[in-house]
Amino acid sequence: MSARLRALLACALITALGLGLYIPSALAQQSRDTVVIGMAQEPDCLIGDFCQMAAGRAIEANSVYLGMVPYNDKWQLFAGSVEKVPTLKDGDWQLLPGGKMKVTYKFKRNFTWQDGRPHTALDATWSYLMLRNPRSPTLSRTILRKIDNMSAPDPYTLVVQWNERYPFANTGHSVYPRHILERDYQRDPSGLKASRQARFPIGNGPYKFVEWVPGSHITLEAYDKYPEGVPKIKRQVWRFILDSTVLQANVIANQVDATEINNFSIEQMLDIEKRNTQQTAHYTPALIWEHIDLNLDNEWLKDKRVRQAMAHAINREELSQKLFYGKQPVSHTWLPERHEGFNANVKKYNFDQARARALLTEAGFTPGPDGILRDRAGKRFEMSIMTTAGNAVREQVQQIIKEQLRAVGLDLRIDNRPAGVLFGQTTRRREFPYMVMYAWVMSPLTLPHSFWNSDQIPTAANNWEGSNYPGWRNAESDKLNNQILEEIDTAKRVALLKKQQEIWAEDLPVIPLYFRLQLNTSNKRIQNVKPAGLAGTYINWNSQTWAWTQ
Amino acid sequence: MQRFLARRLVHGVIVLVGLSILMFTLLVFTPGDPVELLAASNPDIRPEDVAMLRKYYGLDDPFYVRYFKWMRSVVRGDLGYSRTYGTPVAKIIGERLRNTIWLVATSVVIAFVIGATAGIYSALRQYSKTDYAVTVLAFAGHSVPAFWQGIVFILIFAVWLPWFPAGGMLTPGVAPGWPAFLDRLWHLVLPSAVLATFGMATWARYTRSSMLEVIRQDYVRTARAKGNPEKVVINKHALRNALIPIITLVALSIPAILNGAVLTETVFSWPGMGLLLFQAVLGHDYNVAMAVILFLALMTVVFNLLADVAYAMADPRIRYE
Numbered sequence: 001m002s003a004r005l006r007a008l009l010a011c012a013l014i015t016a017l018g019l020g021l022y023i024p025s026a027l028a029q030q031s032r033d034t035v036v037i038g039m040a041q042e043p044d045c046l047i048g049d050f051c052q053m054a055a056g057r058a059i060e061a062n063s064v065y066l067g068m069v070p071y072n073d074k075w076q077l078f079a080g081s082v083e084k085v086p087t088l089k090d091g092d093w094q095l096l097p098g099g100k101m102k103v104t105y106k107f108k109r110n111f112t113w114q115d116g117r118p119h120t121a122l123d124a125t126w127s128y129l130m131l132r133n134p135r136s137p138t139l140s141r142t143i144l145r146k147i148d149n150m151s152a153p154d155p156y157t158l159v160v161q162w163n164e165r166y167p168f169a170n171t172g173h174s175v176y177p178r179h180i181l182e183r184d185y186q187r188d189p190s191g192l193k194a195s196r197q198a199r200f201p202i203g204n205g206p207y208k209f210v211e212w213v214p215g216s217h218i219t220l221e222a223y224d225k226y227p228e229g230v231p232k233i234k235r236q237v238w239r240f241i242l243d244s245t246v247l248q249a250n251v252i253a254n255q256v257d258a259t260e261i262n263n264f265s266i267e268q269m270l271d272i273e274k275r276n277t278q279q280t281a282h283y284t285p286a287l288i289w290e291h292i293d294l295n296l297d298n299e300w301l302k303d304k305r306v307r308q309a310m311a312h313a314i315n316r317e318e319l320s321q322k323l324f325y326g327k328q329p330v331s332h333t334w335l336p337e338r339h340e341g342f343n344a345n346v347k348k349y350n351f352d353q354a355r356a357r358a359l360l361t362e363a364g365f366t367p368g369p370d371g372i373l374r375d376r377a378g379k380r381f382e383m384s385i386m387t388t389a390g391n392a393v394r395e396q397v398q399q400i401i402k403e404q405l406r407a408v409g410l411d412l413r414i415d416n417r418p419a420g421v422l423f424g425q426t427t428r429r430r431e432f433p434y435m436v437m438y439a440w441v442m443s444p445l446t447l448p449h450s451f452w453n454s455d456q457i458p459t460a461a462n463n464w465e466g467s468n469y470p471g472w473r474n475a476e477s478d479k480l481n482n483q484i485l486e487e488i489d490t491a492k493r494v495a496l497l498k499k500q501q502e503i504w505a506e507d508l509p510v511i512p513l514y515f516r517l518q519l520n521t522s523n524k525r526i527q528n529v530k531p532a533g534l535a536g537t538y539i540n541w542n543s544q545t546w547a548w549t550q
Numbered sequence: 551m552q553r554f555l556a557r558r559l560v561h562g563v564i565v566l567v568g569l570s571i572l573m574f575t576l577l578v579f580t581p582g583d584p585v586e587l588l589a590a591s592n593p594d595i596r597p598e599d600v601a602m603l604r605k606y607y608g609l610d611d612p613f614y615v616r617y618f619k620w621m622r623s624v625v626r627g628d629l630g631y632s633r634t635y636g637t638p639v640a641k642i643i644g645e646r647l648r649n650t651i652w653l654v655a656t657s658v659v660i661a662f663v664i665g666a667t668a669g670i671y672s673a674l675r676q677y678s679k680t681d682y683a684v685t686v687l688a689f690a691g692h693s694v695p696a697f698w699q700g701i702v703f704i705l706i707f708a709v710w711l712p713w714f715p716a717g718g719m720l721t722p723g724v725a726p727g728w729p730a731f732l733d734r735l736w737h738l739v740l741p742s743a744v745l746a747t748f749g750m751a752t753w754a755r756y757t758r759s760s761m762l763e764v765i766r767q768d769y770v771r772t773a774r775a776k777g778n779p780e781k782v783v784i785n786k787h788a789l790r791n792a793l794i795p796i797i798t799l800v801a802l803s804i805p806a807i808l809n810g811a812v813l814t815e816t817v818f819s820w821p822g823m824g825l826l827l828f829q830a831v832l833g834h835d836y837n838v839a840m841a842v843i844l845f846l847a848l849m850t851v852v853f854n855l856l857a858d859v860a861y862a863m864a865d866p867r868i869r870y871e
Contacts, residue, residue, distance in 0.1 A: 199637070213722075
């Protein structure tokens with residue numbers, strides 16, 4: 001090798017070494033002021049009512065804005081930008097004749113928008129009208145339609161007039177800065193998603209928006225006039241790392257301090273715990289219910305005994321132990337244990353192959369020469385199961401279920417679809433002939449009506465409205481669902497929910513599998529990280545109280 | 551030459567229009583309507599909301615009407631709005647294009663310098679251990695999938711040996727000026743190394759072949775016979791002629807590298823056009839996806855043309871009519 005080439009290589013090596021030493025040490029100085037949160041999603045916008053991506057809501061709803069009545073990690077409502085949560089007992093939530101209601105909120109007087117302008121009930125009334133306008137890009141107006149009008153008798157009092165009973169009428173409403181959005185709204189309501197506020201929001205929360213580098217990150221800085229206390233950590237950086245394996249590598253390498261919306265599996269979480277003892281893996285029970293919808297129009301599945309037999313044939317406890325190390329509890333009903341309406345005393349379908357075979361015999365099935373059952377007409381007992389293609393965990397679950405059902409004489413064929421197809425058409429238009437496996441992400445506000453009422457079965461006639469994909473019809477459940485929809489008293493509503501679950505568990509329109517956990521990570525040296533396990537209440541719900549320990 | 555250029559331009563336009571029809575049709579008929587997906591995630595959504603959203607996003611027209619509207623606006627210079635981000639597509643692409651140029655340009659330079667140097671060295675020492683080593687590494691470089699290589703690099707150089715960042719383009723909060731420039735370079739090392747691998751392997755092999763052919767020519771033997779130092783024989787006589795086909799190859803490879811950047815940018819979360827295309831296709835953001843695909847197709851057409859022109863300029867024996 002020539003001397004000149006050797007000298008060139010030596011220079012390159014020294015430069016690389018220098019860079020390698022300089023940059024990490026320079027960056028280490030910044031980290032105490034900053035928390036880096038990794039996400040496997042990039043927001044589409046930062047106005048929650050227009051955002052499709054959960055990533056947008058995670059940043060704007062919990063850091064840039066403080067809602068009127070948010071949820072905490074115990075799934076309790078607390079007063080955010082209002083003085084108290086309205087209740088029937090205190091009289092600020094009133095039931096009126098004709099099924100109407102009135103709810104009154106008092107806004108905290110010390111809140112401002114981050115540009116210093118007052119944050120008042122007038123912003124709330126304007127936001128309601130803006131969101132209600134059919135030309136605004138509001139994703140859902142379902143709750144807005146239940147409201148007759150909102151008014152502000154004074155700047156810090158909001159009165160909401162409801163035109164029907166709604167059990168969650170005291171959970172607040174979206175409030176946006178009128179003084180910023182109004183001009184864009186007047187010019188063109190349909191263009192609001194492209195407004196400056198959607199990309200560079202000014203909120204009322206503990207963190208101010210600083211920058212959005214598309215494809216890379218969003219930076220927020222502590223709002224120094226935040227009335228509930230200036231955040232201890234000066235800066236939040238939300239990094240978008242779309243691939244969960246790469247995000248996992250970043251966590252292991254301590255290049256992100258926390259994660260939210262990470263698409264991690266339990267195996268990845270256990271791997272993180274093993275490889276990096278500086279990170280905490282949070283496994284938070286959530287309202288995510290993994291289950292198998294059964295098409296009750298099918299000749300076999302319309303028989304309750306067949307459905308119950310299938311539930312007995314699947315060893316869900318073993319599934320949970322083998323695939324999820326026992327961390328994801330088996331579900332026997334459609335609500336998880338943490339939900340106020342959870343009923344622990346519903347009929348349970350424990351693993352019992354003998355019972356499964358007995359039920360199938362009762363239903364008229366007889367063994368065939370190949371070990372697969374035949375029905376009364378001699379038809380072979382075979383079905384297909386669909387789920388999201390490429391989801392490794394679900395595909396493993398399918399394999400286990402296939403083997404377990406084969407043992408009782410049911411031949412299962414796997415027939416998966418990409419998520420876009422499965423959720424776009426297959427479920428919504430009930431195009432699954434037998435079984436489809438997926439998860440519902442629910443909230444404390446979820447009511448059974450849209451999932452289990454017979455008028456919520458999507459058909460061409462009703463323009464595919466409703467989420468009762470199995471097509472379950474039960475008059476008693478319908479009656480309870482309608483009562484629950486309007487029952488304001490929590491204790492009464494809980495009693496109705498428990499009764500509905502008993503009927504549901506007996507009829508079993510769906511095979512419940514397990515409840516999924518919300519999986520987050522955070523650096524052990526960050527104090528006060530308390531994931532909530534609720535969609536809409538992300539890891540940063542209390543990030544103004546986070547602090548780095550030494 | 552002018553007639554040749556004119557003909558090639560017309561061909562290029564036909565290719566672009568044909569490709570736009572094909573890609574638009576494929577995107578539109580890809581299962582998973584974005585509004586249906588939105589509706590599926592919200593059990594309380596009503597049909598009238600769904601209808602309103604379809605109208606808002608222009609999804610209620612037949613696909614050929616949508617294509618015609620899109621083409622008409624593109625011809626007028628308007629690439630439309632991103633359904634996901636609600637911002638003009640041109641603005642989004644502009645932001646990302648710069649990042650992709652950084653990555654691709656660095657990769658091309660690395661690939662060319664290392665690949666060509668290795669090829670030349672290998673040719674001059676044919677059948678030596680170095681030659682065999684370069685050949686084996688070149689085959690390995692061709693065979694290794696970029697996605698896998700990227701994840702392995704992250705594992706080795708960011709996790710086990712924390713020398714480089716595990717993705718991203720810059721460290722948030724770094725001071726502007728030189729620190730930001732150096733930080734950008736630091737982030738560029740791993741993704742450009744991955745993206746350059748295939749190019750290095752290709753150009754090493756081609757340079758070796760081209761060099762071997764040239765050094766056996768009579769004029770090279772004559773140059774040696776005249777008493778020129780070996781360095782002059784190689785650099786002045788052999789190398790220039792050996793590099794003529796390589797120039798063409800470089801021009802033809804750049805569109806391939808641009809397309810290959812999709813995987814690399816995804817693995818390293820490098821916010822470029824490739825990652826944008828990946829996100830747009832997954833999110834059914836038709837305007838963005840079409841704009842990026844058209845851009846990549848345009849680059850392929852342009853660089854093909856440039857390759858032909860450069861070849862004609864470098865080699866006076868080549869004439870186009």
